[in-house]
Amino acid sequence: MKILYVEDEMSLAKVVRESLQSRTYEVLHLQDGVGLLEHYLQFKPDICLFDVMLPVKDGFVLAKEIRAINPEIPIIFITSKVQTNDVLKGFGVGGNDYIKKPFSLEELIVRINNLYKLTSNLNATDLKVFKIGKYEFWPEKLELNFNGEVRRISYREGQLLHELVRNKNEVVNRKHILDSLWGDDNFFNSRNLDVYITKLRQYFRQDEKVQIITLKAVGYRLVDS
Missing domain, CATH: 3.40.50.2300 (Response regulator)
Incomplete structure (x- = not known):
């Protein structure tokens, strides 16, 4: 490397x-x-x-x-x-x-x-698109598409969203996210995760059906209906 x-x-x-x-x-x-x-x-x-x-x-x-x-x-x-x-x-x-x-x-x-x-x-992920409400998410391109308007997202945002969308409508454990994406669930990484969750919520504001629900001390659930 x-x-x-x-x-x-x-x-x-x-x-x-x-x-x-x-x-x-x-x-x-x-x-x-x-x-x-x-x-x-x-x-x-x-x-x-x-x-x-x-x-x-x-x-x-x-x-x-x-x-x-x-x-x-x-x-x-x-x-x-x-x-x-x-x-x-x-x-x-x-x-x-x-x-x-x-x-x-x-x-x-x-x-x-x-x-x-x-x-x-x-x-290495195969070319794939995920539907999230009115949005399309392209993990390998790190793009969110809403009615033809394309937003580039950061690599870490893409990782987090990919984890949530692969488990859409299911609870994704907070510790699992921290261990998988950051390698550690310490306080500083936990704050980073909070920042990213806030940013992803802002990206989906144009479709009120899309929500990232927080289950306190447990994790998150992405829903779009």
Whole structure:
């Protein structure tokens, strides 16, 4: 697996890079985002790992640049900025996961592996469309279609919606979602899930029959009738 890693804190970057390389990952480390697209096109990574607070261009700007040329590559943010607004902004620009500093290398590696595996599985999915009320959901395209109007959704939104629609009208356990999509049901990941559920509900506002029902302390049920 090839990882594009942007981090300006050199001592941390050295530890992370060497740890990943010792596990046979190929890592390209950049201290800032200058020339990012050129490096990206030459290196052709499988996953991007961005610090948020960077000189010249922050990690959110870098994610936007990458998303403009590849809407599907997994992007993980590593940052100490964990206020709700920061998390929402990170997901809004196309981030798939958000890791809080300080973090353990074991957690980072688990998240990288889980996200890469889920990406590979979703990309391997046969071309298929799901009807959700008046909407059409294309998992492999990460698109929601409503009366000809197409909305691109993020990879993580697509994962979550795919999990719900495959079990439409049934309760999907919250812990199962967290373990499957994030690899852990800790508090921070739980907040991330809440953010994504809120965003998906907003996407379906044009069809009042489509609802994502919360069963407190249990899970969610997607219904469209």
